[in-house]
Amino acid sequence: MRSMATFTGQLARFGVFETLTLSALPDEDEALRPALRAIIHEAIADLPLERRARSWQGFDAAFSRRLGQAGYLGLSLPTEYGGVGRGPFTRFVVVEELLSAGAPVAGHWIADRQSGPLILRFGTEAQRQFYLPRISKGEALFCIGMSEPGSGSDLASVRTRAVAQDDGGWLLNGQKIWTTNAMHSDYMIALVRTSGTGADRQQGLSQLIVDLKLPGVTIRPIVDLTGDAHFAEVFFEDVRLAPDALIGTEGQGWQQVTAELAFERSGPERIYSSVVLIDAWVRHLDAVGRRDSATLRLLGSLMAQLAVLREMSLAVTARLVAGESPVVEASLMKDLGTGFEQAVPQLIGDDLAGQPDEAIDPELYRALLYVTHIAPSFSLRGGTREILRGIIARGLGLR
Amino acid sequence: MEMQELIDPFARLIEDVCTPAAIRAIETGGDKAGMWQAFSESGFLDALVAEYAGGAGLSLADAAPLVALLGAHAVPLPVGDTMVARALLAAAGLDAPDGPIAISTGSGAVPFATVASYVLYGSCEAPMLSAAPVEPTGVHHDVDGYTPGLDGKALRPVAAVLRALLISGAAGRVMDMTVAYSNERIQFGKPIGKQQAVQQQLSVLAEQAVAARIAAAIGARSGIPPRLADAAIAKHGASVAAGQIAAIAHAVHGAIGISEEYDLQLLTRRLHGWRLADGSEGYWSEVLGGLRSASPAIPTADFIRAA
Numbered sequence: 230m231r232s233m234a235t236f237t238g239q240l241a242r243f244g245v246f247e248t249l250t251l252s253a254l255p256d257e258d259e260a261l262r263p264a265l266r267a268i269i270h271e272a273i274a275d276l277p278l279e280r281r282a283r284s285w286q287g288f289d290a291a292f293s294r295r296l297g298q299a300g301y302l303g304l305s306l307p308t309e310y311g312g313v314g315r316g317p318f319t320r321f322v323v324v325e326e327l328l329s330a331g332a333p334v335a336g337h338w339i340a341d342r343q344s345g346p347l348i349l350r351f352g353t354e355a356q357r358q359f360y361l362p363r364i365s366k367g368e369a370l371f372c373i374g375m376s377e378p379g380s381g382s383d384l385a386s387v388r389t390r391a392v393a394q395d396d397g398g399w400l401l402n403g404q405k406i407w408t409t410n411a412m413h414s415d416y417m418i419a420l421v422r423t424s425g426t427g428a429d430r431q432q433g434l435s436q437l438i439v440d441l442k443l444p445g446v447t448i449r450p451i452v453d454l455t456g457d458a459h460f461a462e463v464f465f466e467d468v469r470l471a472p473d474a475l476i477g478t479e480g481q482g483w484q485q486v487t488a489e490l491a492f493e494r495s496g497p498e499r500i501y502s503s504v505v506l507i508d509a510w511v512r513h514l515d516a517v518g519r520r521d522s523a524t525l526r527l528l529g530s531l532m533a534q535l536a537v538l539r540e541m542s543l544a545v546t547a548r549l550v551a552g553e554s555p556v557v558e559a560s561l562m563k564d565l566g567t568g569f570e571q572a573v574p575q576l577i578g579d580d581l582a583g584q585p586d587e588a589i590d591p592e593l594y595r596a597l598l599y600v601t602h603i604a605p606s607f608s609l610r611g612g613t614r615e616i617l618r619g620i621i622a623r624g625l626g627l628r
Numbered sequence: 629m630e631m632q633e634l635i636d637p638f639a640r641l642i643e644d645v646c647t648p649a650a651i652r653a654i655e656t657g658g659d660k661a662g663m664w665q666a667f668s669e670s671g672f673l674d675a676l677v678a679e680y681a682g683g684a685g686l687s688l689a690d691a692a693p694l695v696a697l698l699g700a701h702a703v704p705l706p707v708g709d710t711m712v713a714r715a716l717l718a719a720a721g722l723d724a725p726d727g728p729i730a731i732s733t734g735s736g737a738v739p740f741a742t743v744a745s746y747v748l749y750g751s752c753e754a755p756m757l758s759a760a761p762v763e764p765t766g767v768h769h770d771v772d773g774y775t776p777g778l779d780g781k782a783l784r785p786v787a788a789v790l791r792a793l794l795i796s797g798a799a800g801r802v803m804d805m806t807v808a809y810s811n812e813r814i815q816f817g818k819p820i821g822k823q824q825a826v827q828q829q830l831s832v833l834a835e836q837a838v839a840a841r842i843a844a845a846i847g848a849r850s851g852i853p854p855r856l857a858d859a860a861i862a863k864h865g866a867s868v869a870a871g872q873i874a875a876i877a878h879a880v881h882g883a884i885g886i887s888e889e890y891d892l893q894l895l896t897r898r899l900h901g902w903r904l905a906d907g908s909e910g911y912w913s914e915v916l917g918g919l920r921s922a923s924p925a926i927p928t929a930d931f932i933r934a935a
Contacts, residue, residue: 246834246837246838249838249842250845251842251845251849325929326929328929329927329928329929329930330927501929504927504928504929507928508927508928511921511924512924512925514921514924515924515925520918520921522914524917525913525918525921526910526913526917527913528913528916528917528920529860529864529912529913529915529916529917529918529919529920530864530909530913530916530917532861532917532920532928532931533843533861533864533865533909533912533913535928535932536861536932536935537839537842537843537846537861537865539929539932539933540842540845540846541838541839561831561834561835561838564835565835565839615824615828618827618828618831619824619828619831621831621834622821622828624834625807625830625831625834626811627810627811627821627822627827627830628821628822628827
């Protein structure tokens with residue numbers, strides 16, 4: 230018979246989770262909020278609610294450039310590459326402000342969040358000099374080429390292939406799909422096979438920077454169920470890439486991608502995707518004067534969950550600040566956060582429709598249904614729920 | 629002082645005196661004097677008492693790992709409650725009596741009331757003690773009890789944070805036990821922890837355990853008394869997690885988990901009791917919802933940041 234005493238002294242066994250603790254944002258980062266709010270307000274003042282509810286799917290290249298000019302992009306990139314030289318805490322504040330307002334951030338989103346840090350970490354000096362200053366100005370927009378028709382969660386099965394050429398360059402053939410913002414982007418960082426065969430799985434994969442204006446690249450937007458076309462199919466037919474298209478080390482693409490995912494999975498964007506809808510609902514409750522017990526419980530429950538999620542996201546950010554790559558913690562954070570984001574439209578929908586005699590502003594209704602319809606994507610993008618829970622299980626020592 | 633210098637001896641003390649057999653003995657009405665004396669002599673009961681009043685002067689956030697340890701080991705006496713009670717009594721200039729003190733915050737079951745010598749009620753500023761008899765709940769092996777006639781509503785926020793901290797400790801322990809069991813129990817020729825369906829459940833358990841710990845830490849960050857919003861966030865999050873964690877742990881353990889002689893029930897019965905004590909998640913969500921609805925014009929992100 231097992232006794233609890235058997236486990237004595239093992240409380241901190243899963244140090245991978247114990248490292249998540251309350252973390253305060255530095256004062257100098259908090260101080261950024263007022264000036265940033267003025268720029269955001271200018272950009273979203275005329276945007277209808279259902280546009281702001283698009284959160285980080287909303288695209289506006291001019292707004293991205295405006296943020297870059299004002300110094301709100303490239304926050305974690307060094308100043309010698311045109312960045313701001315701050316860090317993940319600064320980015321947390323800026324992103325929190327942008328998402329809270331429902332600003333259209335999709336243009337610079339991937340370059341700022343992932344591609345910039347990736348190029349800084351794995352790029353050559355020439356690559357850094359070439360890309361990073363433009364990323365910081367919001368002038369080089371990136372997308373990430375991961376999924377293929379036959380490779381979704383099983384990412385290691387990608388079949389797009391780049392063959393090394395005599396001049397050191399690459400010949401690229403294959404297809405990517407579900408690539409967010411490919412049609413608006415200047416570059417794609419694609420995960421492709423550069424050596425070996427499919428049987429080699431994670432071995433022989435590399436990351437290449439593909440200029441999407443090159444001959445042989447075809448991009449076809451895919452319309453989603455909300456009427457937006459935020460993602461696309463991208464075809465590569467004998468695309469000739471220069472030697473410097475390779476980012477990092479040939480054959481190390483999988484390891485590079487894995488490190489990148491900690492950035493992709495833990496930010497405020499994993500808890501705030503539905504927050505514009507929440508705010509509109511709170512204003513609705515106030516307008517109709519509804520303060521009964523059931524309503525307050527739902528409202529308070531959402532606030533309480535979000536408060537905990539925000540501290541968890543901040544705690545993961547603190548690990549990034551400490552120079553770690555908290556892949557398991559970020560997965561845990563994203564799974565919880567996206568679960569919350571998906572519950573929000575269900576709960577608010579039931580609340581509003583549970584009062585059939587209460588008038589709903591059509592703008593609020595459109596926002597509600599937009600979030601309801603797009604919510605499945607919250608736990609697909611950046612790794613599905615099942616994949617994330619597999620990563621957590623590995624962190625628990627189960628596999 | 630480095631907190632680890634306090635945490636390690638406290639963990640050893642608990643491991644020495646609070647074995648599963650000792651817990652069962654007290655739950656079945658056995659003598660509690662020995663276990664209590666060990667805690668009393670350790671000096672930890674005055675951990676939260678200000679230094680000028682002869683205590684260690686720890687903040688609630690400092691002491692959070694100590695309270696979590698009490699939860700992790702299902703200590704069947706109100707050690708954490710007594711720490712809080714002695715701090716409040718000292719701050720009010722009152723002498724604290726020897727003996728375990730429970731905290732009554734409403735008409736529902738008061739944790740540890742049947743094994744306490746006194747019950748604290750009143751408020752943080754004006755705490756009062758009762759030595760009146762308490763009524764057992766009649767729930768199997770329960771150490772909680774009713775304390776009719778005492779008004780301790782004003783103590784509900786601090787008691788809620790205390791309960792959240794206990795839940796967070798028990799949650800971590802239940803996670804450890806359940807992961808270990810799933811690595812040992814063989815079915816279909818391999819440990820059940822190798823089954824994806826079980827792994828997915830354990831991942832949710834781990835998420836909830838971390839969420840409970842973060843929620844409890846939010847409750848402890850503003851000291852005694854805690855800010856109302858912090859207490860609400862803490863107890864809501866910990867209570868939600870308590871229910872889910874107990875359910876998953878038992879699902880993974882199978883029938884053995886609900887047997888009396890297996891130790892899991894020592895923790896999961898506590899998780900349920902603490903979830904219901906001092907206001908459930910429903911109660912605290914209504915409190916927080918009331919605060920939020922008072923300022924409908926500000927963005928949610930601003931509200932939770934200021935909460």
